[in-house]
Amino acid sequence: xxxxxxxxxxxxxxxxxxxxxxxxxxxxxxxxxxxxxxxxxxxxxxxxxxxxxxxxxxxxxxxxxxxxxxxxxxxxxxxxxxxxxxxxxxxxxxxxxxxxxxxxxxxxxxxxxxxxxxxxxxxxxxxxxxxxxxxxxxxxxxxxxxxxxxxxxxxxxxxxxxxxxxxxxxxxxxxxxxxxx
Amino acid sequence: xxxxxxxxxxxxxxxxxxxxxxxxxxxxxxxxxxxxxxxxxxxxxxxxxxxxxxxxxxxxxxxxxxxxxxxxxxxxxxxxxxxxxxxxxxxxxxxxxxxxxxxxxxxxxxxxxxxxxxxxxxxxxxxxxxxxxxxxxxxxxxxxxxxxxxxxxxxxxxxxxxxxxxxxxxxxxxxxxxxxxxxxxxxxxxxxxxxxxxxxxx
Numbered sequence: 134x135x136x137x138x139x140x141x142x143x144x145x146x147x148x149x150x151x152x153x154x155x156x157x158x159x160x161x162x163x164x165x166x167x168x169x170x171x172x173x174x175x176x177x178x179x180x181x182x183x184x185x186x187x188x189x190x191x192x193x194x195x196x197x198x199x200x201x202x203x204x205x206x207x208x209x210x211x212x213x214x215x216x217x218x219x220x221x222x223x224x225x226x227x228x229x230x231x232x233x234x235x236x237x238x239x240x241x242x243x244x245x246x247x248x249x250x251x252x253x254x255x256x257x258x259x260x261x262x263x264x265x266x267x268x269x270x271x272x273x274x275x276x277x278x279x280x281x282x283x284x285x286x287x288x289x290x291x292x293x294x295x296x297x298x299x300x301x302x303x304x305x306x307x308x309x310x311x312x313x314x
Numbered sequence: 315x316x317x318x319x320x321x322x323x324x325x326x327x328x329x330x331x332x333x334x335x336x337x338x339x340x341x342x343x344x345x346x347x348x349x350x351x352x353x354x355x356x357x358x359x360x361x362x363x364x365x366x367x368x369x370x371x372x373x374x375x376x377x378x379x380x381x382x383x384x385x386x387x388x389x390x391x392x393x394x395x396x397x398x399x400x401x402x403x404x405x406x407x408x409x410x411x412x413x414x415x416x417x418x419x420x421x422x423x424x425x426x427x428x429x430x431x432x433x434x435x436x437x438x439x440x441x442x443x444x445x446x447x448x449x450x451x452x453x454x455x456x457x458x459x460x461x462x463x464x465x466x467x468x469x470x471x472x473x474x475x476x477x478x479x480x481x482x483x484x485x486x487x488x489x490x491x492x493x494x495x496x497x498x499x500x501x502x503x504x505x506x507x508x509x510x511x512x513x514x515x516x
Binding site for chain 1: 323329342365369374375417450453455470472476478485493501
């Protein structure tokens with residue numbers, strides 16, 4: 134399959150998606166005889182409230198993750214997990230990445246960059262790390278922002294579901310990488 | 315549950331810092347992160363306001379309910395408690411599309427709009443509904459067609475053939491997405507997570 138071609142089409146879509154939306158939405162509003170400017174302002178007003186409402190949620194999560202990243206706990210945890218993960222031939226170099234992925238987006242990209250620089254951009258480990266980063270999200274950040282924006286304090290099963298899916302995603306990334314590369 | 319994870323992160327950080335001799339650095343990181351959290355929240359306000367303005371226009375013009383109608387067959391299974399013509403459904407679809415295409419700065423405000431719509435039909439305002447948890451499980455699975463930032467890092471590290479990761483990443487993310495939906499739908503039925511168990515506080 135020619136990924137270069139598919140990527141080109143997707144690039145065009147992502148470049149044009151936003152300008153097209155900016156044009157289509159107000160034009161539709163015009164046709165539907167909606168007061169365009171007033172309606173926009175009414176919606177935009179909420180932006181400030183949302184930004185302020187998520188502050189305590191983000192402070193809580195960033196504080197704990199900031200400490201965790203700086204303390205060296207990730208490497209210690211990786212050492213603890215190593216004997217177990219060795220059994221399934223989980224590469225030791227990507228264990229820290231697997232730990233940080235659901236916690237911090239920038240942290241994960243940083244660790245992935247370290248792996249890629251150390252082993253080379255076309256190396257097996259760099260590709261595995263890339264699949265791991267590309268196939269998942271910063272679960273705790275997403276939960277904090279989205280629940281924070283509407284003031285939900287009891288997340289119920291969302292955290293466990295997100296983390297189980299992350300864990301499955303990480304093991305799948307290792308398995309699929311072994312298959313592909 | 316988040317409380318336990320939070321405590322785990324704090325306590326392990328302090329214990330690890332004691333071993334690695336990074337106590338002062340950890341203290342600094344803690345205080346600095348709190349500052350960063352506010353900077354990020356405030357810097358989101360502009361983009362948030364812009365998109366929420368456009369989304370209000372889209373909703374009032376009927377565009378959102380149009381999208382809701384189109385994807386009804388899928389969403390009535392995923393979000394049985396949400397009326398099919400609720401704007402939440404359309405916003406969830408748009409959030410998913412924006413994430414799929416990698417337009418993340420639009421995805422977050424649209425997703426928040428979806429959360430607000432879901433919150434309107436939520437009887438307990440501080441407790442998450444099944445629909446919210448399902449939506450966020452789909453969101454945190456991180457489905458996207460092109461892993462742009464991962465590819466960028468590979469290129470920066472001198473990769474000659476970085477796009478080889480596209481297919482395996484897609485396979486992995488589809489498996490993660492299916493797992494997320496399966497897990498969240500299974501967990502919502504467990505008595506431990508039943509809505510009735512949670513008291514609303516204010």
